Amino acid sequence: MERFDHNRPLVYLAAPLFSEAELNFNLALTTRIEASLDVYLPQRDGGKLVDLLACGVEENAAYKSIFDRDLRALDAACALIIVLDGRAIDEGAAFELGYAYAHRKLCFGLQTDPRRLLPAGNNPMIEMPLQKIFRSIESAGEWADSFARSQITL
Known part of the structure; x- marks a missing residue:
């Protein structure tokens, strides 16, 4: 969590992070949102299981490391954006x-x-917690810009 400004709100990005396309999409979304807010991107900030295992980290320790880091980030975040793409x-x-x-x-x-x-449509257990569903990276970025401005005026 040391890489974040702490003067800007933190958003947690919940998304699949397994294919090259998913990783690149997540980075593009993060880059747009980070124009206004800090983003915890698990693939970048929490580590990837395959990388930890490849470095020789014991399996249970690798799982625990990722789980603990991500929960700390969720606790610190004021908001979450979940990528809903896919079947x-x-x-x-x-x-x-x-x-x-x-x-x-x-x-x-x-x-x-x-x-x-x-x-x-989406499963009600996914749809109902969401205040809004953005349809593009740019619309998510526009929300981030607006949210950041609203936090400055508080």
């Missing part, structure tokens, strides 16, 4: 959303993909 929501991101909502954090979604698991 189904990433299970780690779904946990992070539930944790953030239970701890009364602001929760938002970003969904650029029209696919949904249910014919009626």
